[in-house]
Amino acid sequence: MDNRAPQDSNAPAFELFGPWEGSAIGLLDLDAFFASVEQLDHPAWRGKPVIVGGDPDKRGVVSTASYEARVFGVRSAMPSAQAKRLCPQAIWTHGHFDRYREMSAQVMAILADETPFVDRVSIDEAFFDISPGRYSSEHPVSICQRIAARVSDLGVTCSIGLGTNKTIAKIASEREKPRGLTVVVPGTERTFLAPLPVRAMSGIGASAERELKRLGIHTLGQLAVADQTALRRVFGVNADVMRRRAQGAEVSRVSALDEADEVKSVSNERTFAHDLRERADIEAAISLLGESVGRRLRKRGLAGWTVTLKLKYSYGSGKSAQRKLSHPTDDENVFVPVARELLDGIWSQGMPVRLVGVGLSDFNLHGGVQTDLFCEVDERGAQSSDRRELSVALDQVRERFGASSVGYGRAVRFDGDLIRQDKFSDLDGKDRDRSSIL
DNA sequence: TCTGGGGTCCTAGGACCC
DNA sequence: TCTGGGGTCCTAGGACCC
Secondary structure, rough: OEHHHHHHHOEEEEEEEEOOOOOOEEEEEEEEEEHHHHHHHOHHHOOOEEEEOOOOOOOOEEEOOOHHHHHOOOOOOOHHHHHHHHHHOOOEEEHHHHHHHHHHHHHHHHHHOOOOEEEEOOOEEEEOOOOOOOOOOOHHHHHHHHHHHHHHHHHOEEEEEEOOOOEEEHHHHOOHHHHHHEEEEOOOHOOOOOEEEHHHHHOOOOOHHHHHHHHOOEHHHHHHHHHHOHHHHHHHHHHHHHHHHHHOOOOOOEEEEEOOOOEEEEEEEEEEEEEOOOHHHHHHHHHHHHHHHHHHHHHHHHOOOEEEEEEEEEOOEEEEEEEEEEEOOOOOHHHHHHHHHHHHOOOOOOOOOOEEEEEEEEOOOOOOOHHHHOEEEEEOOOOOHHHHHHHHHHHHHHHHOOOOOOHHHHHHHHHHHOOOOOOOOOOOOOOOOOOOOO
């Protein structure tokens, strides 16, 4: 069975749990992370309902709700308008992502200090391998208690799940929140998982749940003994992997921290408070999103071969189109015109557009792209090296004076005139006013 | 005043080549 | 003129995650 261990217990771990046999994988999850950082930074907000998310009147959703707001039924991913009705007195903020990244880095540094085997899953989650003998011989429960205490010293709290593989650790971490430490002792994996609904296992979403239900499979215990050919219709080539995970028998690998995961794509998308209907408006949106993508690419030293344009017409219905370029690029002067051309394939005059997205992918990670970048000829044959210099210069101005201090005439014009201010403000979460025009 | 934004991974079909 | 198969690349779409 699983056991809840007090995060601050002084009793020696081996007295409570006995010696640990085999792998020990932990999953650390920061409790209501964004909201907790806001409460840390704004003492007056502590003990009060705080919601980090989009505007209730602009198709926004809740990113994170503090535990005080959850009492009213507010949840992540809930439309902000609904959250507002449930908890009108909540303190609302769009969030401060640079600050969250900074706090996250401090938490990851604590993990890295305890073990070199850390898999960062997201800004507020990471797996870590503390198998006795792999790096340290200390009891895994003791290490988890120390990690929780050190995180707490930073001013935020975490919940930790500990077990013999990632599936167990992940599910255990969700058992007891906030400030939980849930331990699934080696040998008890199968009994821990068996009664849980299939949806509890990561990788099984709404669609897989529906199909499993049709097969009469509702729990992980049933999944663990399900017929393989039937499972193959649901999970394809992953059927065996999913069944082994449900059996508690998955063997997890937690890579060393420096085997950093490479970025596969960089994109920006935006849902508009009011649908766009004019081609000029949509093209302006593509330009503005493209600038942001270009800036992020240059900042990270990435150049992509493939441009993707994504549109949503109404909620749930959308289309995307992509095109491979003749050269990898990080310059919006090159990929924005291509994205505009892609518009013709997936949009026709008059269709209302609620979301526009622009992305670059297919990076040349170790190729000799760098020299190529500066003598690139764009799709129209223009001498784009000059224009890329302009992009780089703009980056530097933005770095000093704020993200939206400068922009290209075209985007600015639409920002000010054709597209109402509210649609385009705050693309980077700051700096609402454009102060100069190039 | 219903339903974001950042991603990753997989699949399926068609084009194309041998 | 009719025929098959395998491999690979490209593209669009969808499932899933936080």
